[in-house]
Every structure is written in structure tokens, then in C-alpha cells.
Amino acid sequence: MIEAIILLLAGLGILLVGFKLLSENIEKVANKGLKRLLNKTSKKPIVGVGIGALVTAIIQSSAASTVMVVGFVNAGIMNLFQATAMIMGANIGTTITAQIVALGSFDFSMYAMILAPIGMFMYMLFKKDRFKSLGLALSGLGLVFIALKFMQESMSIFQESPKFTNFLAGCNNPILLLLFGVVFTAIIQSSSAVTTILISMVSTGIVIGNGNSSNGILFVILGSNIGTTITALLSSIGANTNAKRASFIHLLFNFLGALIFFIILLCWPSFMDVTFKIWFKESPATQIAMFHTFFNIICTLLFLPFNKWFVKISTFIIKDKKKEIKSTYIDERFLKTPIVALSQANKETLRLGKLSMETLSLSIDSFLQKNVDNVPIIEENIKTIDALNQELLTYLVKVSAQEISPDDESTISKLHKMINDFYREVEIADNMVKYTKFTLNNNLHFSDAVYQQIMTLKEKLLLQYDNVYDLAINNNIDKLAQITQIEDEIDNLRSIMINQHIERLEKNECSPASSGVFINLVSNLERAGDHLNYIAQTITEK
Numbered sequence: 001m002i003e004a005i006i007l008l009l010a011g012l013g014i015l016l017v018g019f020k021l022l023s024e025n026i027e028k029v030a031n032k033g034l035k036r037l038l039n040k041t042s043k044k045p046i047v048g049v050g051i052g053a054l055v056t057a058i059i060q061s062s063a064a065s066t067v068m069v070v071g072f073v074n075a076g077i078m079n080l081f082q083a084t085a086m087i088m089g090a091n092i093g094t095t096i097t098a099q100i101v102a103l104g105s106f107d108f109s110m111y112a113m114i115l116a117p118i119g120m121f122m123y124m125l126f127k128k129d130r131f132k133s134l135g136l137a138l139s140g141l142g143l144v145f146i147a148l149k150f151m152q153e154s155m156s157i158f159q160e161s162p163k164f165t166n167f168l169a170g171c172n173n174p175i176l177l178l179l180f181g182v183v184f185t186a187i188i189q190s191s192s193a194v195t196t197i198l199i200s201m202v203s204t205g206i207v208i209g210n211g212n213s214s215n216g217i218l219f220v221i222l223g224s225n226i227g228t229t230i231t232a233l234l235s236s237i238g239a240n241t242n243a244k245r246a247s248f249i250h251l252l253f254n255f256l257g258a259l260i261f262f263i264i265l266l267c268w269p270s271f272m273d274v275t276f277k278i279w280f281k282e283s284p285a286t287q288i289a290m291f292h293t294f295f296n297i298i299c300t301l302l303f304l305p306f307n308k309w310f311v312k313i314s315t316f317i318i319k320d321k322k323k324e325i326k327s328t329y330i331d332e333r334f335l336k337t338p339i340v341a342l343s344q345a346n347k348e349t350l351r352l353g354k355l356s357m358e359t360l361s362l363s364i365d366s367f368l369q370k371n372v373d374n375v376p377i378i379e380e381n382i383k384t385i386d387a388l389n390q391e392l393l394t395y396l397v398k399v400s401a402q403e404i405s406p407d408d409e410s411t412i413s414k415l416h417k418m419i420n421d422f423y424r425e426v427e428i429a430d431n432m433v434k435y436t437k438f439t440l441n442n443n444l445h446f447s448d449a450v451y452q453q454i455m456t457l458k459e460k461l462l463l464q465y466d467n468v469y470d471l472a473i474n475n476n477i478d479k480l481a482q483i484t485q486i487e488d489e490i491d492n493l494r495s496i497m498i499n500q501h502i503e504r505l506e507k508n509e510c511s512p513a514s515s516g517v518f519i520n521l522v523s524n525l526e527r528a529g530d531h532l533n534y535i536a537q538t539i540t541e542k
Helices: 004-029 031-038 045-059 064-075 079-095 095-105 115-125 127-159 162-169 174-189 191-203 214-226 230-234 241-267 283-316 332-337 339-368 375-400 406-441 448-472 479-506 512-540
Strands: none
Touching: 004 127, 004 241, 031 375, 045 079, 045 115, 045 174, 045 283, 045 448, 064 230, 064 241, 079 095, 079 283, 079 375, 095 127, 095 191, 095 406, 095 448, 115 479, 127 191, 174 191, 174 214, 174 241, 191 214, 191 230, 191 283, 214 230, 214 241, 214 283, 214 448, 241 406, 332 375, 339 406, 339 448, 339 512, 375 406, 406 512, 448 479, 479 512
């Protein structure tokens, strides 16, 4: 019996390592595709279901994908209606794991184990990261079948113990079986692992809850579907109200689905005998896997039309806070999936850039309008940008600490440069406020022509920023030439303005007291153009 327990625990350990290798490296191989998928938040529920199912099938964890959905809601990228559809889809996507494990009951499973060493040879022999990741993914898949073999061996030993088999066969209380599924899944935080253990049991002929019904093992599966929601519930601690609602919707959806099927199975004791046992009589493992898939698809089809009601119920149960802190794109829930974390960090960087340019524009307006009415807004923006700058830099350090590819490291380096250059725009905005205050306090005067030239500088800077934003969002490389051209125009205009100012000084048409403010102000605005050009160069560098 001790040997059986050791084999079971060893198999569970190998299984979890296998799933980790498989999911993390498939994620790397499908890097760009996964990124595009996660950025698509459709208003059509059926599309959301499809995205949720596909993403979960790729990363092999409904808990992980649901945690990401909670993170998206927390970041304000996805509303509750969209999140509900993706959560339903995640429940379908996670059933692919059981289908993979069920393949272990067929003869070729022994050959599938060879994927483990083949994958490692690929990892050691290939130089390209994509092939290395593919090799590790294959190794992970091979480990899944090796783990299944260990578990089946342990179950074969358990099967020889009359006490053990009689105990399981005597577990006829559906509520206890359901609770066992809930608690066991909550402890190991993997419904996939629980399903794998159940498949190993039925593959070796162990019966759960014999009694008057063959549905015993199905009650455990229903319980595991509820238990898997614990991960998302834990992830919502400390999140905003809508993120908590998304976690609650996940729990509500899984609980109601399990409750409906629980009642059906109670009222229909021969359900398994007249359905899946007939349809897949040659493979008990496939029977379990197919029920798992059938259950989640039916629940999704049943509840999808009531998507809005799930949102309404969650809104009724979890009330709005009186003071809700405005969320941003970045969220620590994404750190376990670096490609998503970096995509969100990029969005947050562009948000910082937009706020920086708005602040610079306001500071130029203050000088042009000869008043300080905008200064409180500018100062508040600078405080926000300071905090956001620190938060972004800290977040990027945390992403760097994850297992990331060289391409991801390059992306992090680019984001650091972009953040630094956008922050320089804020420093220039702060300088502009100082020049405005000094001009007003010392009663300095500039000609209308000077104000018109400064207005022209502002317009060129905003046009340059629009092109930088288009380059960043749409990867429109053609914009790079326009950005460089505008930067040259700004440089030329600065030279013209300073030369004209010197001429005015020589003709005594301008006060020497204004010279320091004017030259520094124009030079600062020229530097603002330089930093926008640097950002464009960073975006396009290989």
C-alpha cells in the first residue's frame, strides 16, 4: 500500500511538471497568436466563448485563463459581459486535458512516452528558441503519459486491496462525493490533475460508488468543476469590484452547472450506463473524458443566453465601492504569463505617453495664454505620471524575473527606453510651468510673432506624437520618415527663432531679461521633439 501511495504521488508530481512544461512552452511557441487572441474582446458572446476555449486549450489550465480574465477586468480592458463569455469558454477549453489523458488508455500511449526524451534532444540540439520551446512542450506531453503510467500502476496495487476497493465502492453518498471533488481540487488547484487520477482509477477497473448507480465518479467530476474556481476567487482578493464580480461569475456558472447535473444524475441513476458506457464501451477513460467535455459544453449552451443575468446577479451581490480606484492596464495576475504581461505593459507605456503629451500641451498653453489656470491640473498630472512611472518600472523588473525569451528581454529593454523618453516630456512640461511663472512674476513681454512660433512648435510636436502613436499601435513603418522630417523642422524652427531673437537683442527690440527664458523655453521644446524621435527609433529597432 505504501508503494502504491508513493507511485501515486510520484505520478501526480510528474503530471504537474508535465502540464507546466507543456503549457508554458506551447504558450511561447504560440506567442504572437496568443497575444492577438487575448487582445480580441468581442461584444459577441459566442466569439468570447471561442477565445476563452482556445486560450485555455493552449495554456492547459482553466484556472490560469480565468485568472487572466479577472486581471483584464481589473485593468478595465474587458467588461463583465465579455468576461462571462470567456469564462464559459475556458470551461470548455480545459476539457482538452482529459481528452489527452484518456489517450493513455490506448495501446499507443507507451509510444507517446518517447516524446519526453525526443523533446529534450530537440531542446539540447536546436539553437532557435522556438524549436527549444517546442522540444520542451513535447517533453511535457511525454511526461503526461509517463505520469499516467505511474498512476495506473499505483491504482493496480490499490485494486488488489479489498479494503480500499470496498471503501470506494461503498461511497454511495452523492453529496460526499461532490464535496470530495471540491476539496481535493481546491487543495491541489488543478481540476485536470483530479480528472487524471479519476481516469487512472477507471482504467484499472476501480469503481467509485457502486451501489444502485454507476454515476458515482461523475459526482466527483462535478465537485472538481466547483473546486477549480477557488484559484480565481483567491486571485480577486485585493482587486477592484468588477474583478471580484468576474470571479463570482466563474463560481456561479460552475456551481449552477454542477447543481443541474447533480439533480439529473440523482434522478437518472442509469445515466452513465445508457449513455457514455454504450457509446464508448471499449474505453472507460474516454467515457470520463467525454462526460467532462459534454458537461461543460451543455452548461455553456444552457447559460450563454443568460449572460447578462450573470452580470446583473454579480452586480447585485457585490456592490460598488464608494471610492473606486481607477485601474490601469498592468496587473500582477499577468506575471505568470509574461507575453500577456508585456502586452499590457506596452499599453500602459502608451497610456503614460499620452498623459505626458497632454500635460506638455497644457503647459505650453499656459505660457501662450499668459496665465496659470492650468497649473493645478498639470501638477496633478505630473504626480500621477510619477507614480505610474515607478509602477511600470517595478512591473517590468518583476516580468524580467520570470522565465522569458530573448525576444521578451528585448521588449522589456525597449519599454524601459520609451518610458524614460516619455518621462522627459513631463520634465519639460514642468520646466514650461516654471518659465510661465517667471514670465508673469517679472512682467516679461514677448512679441506676437514669438507666440505664433511657439504655437507652431506645439502643433508640430503634437503631430509628431500622433505619428509615433500610430507607429506604436499599427506598426506603420512609413510614419518613421514623417517623424524624422517633423523633428528636422522643429530643429530648424528652433535655430530660426534663436537667430531672430539675437537680432532683436542687437537692435534693442527685445529686453535682455527675457533672453534666458526664451532660449531655454525654445530649447526645451526642441528637446521634446528629440525624445519623440528617440521613441520612434526604439519602436522600430530590431
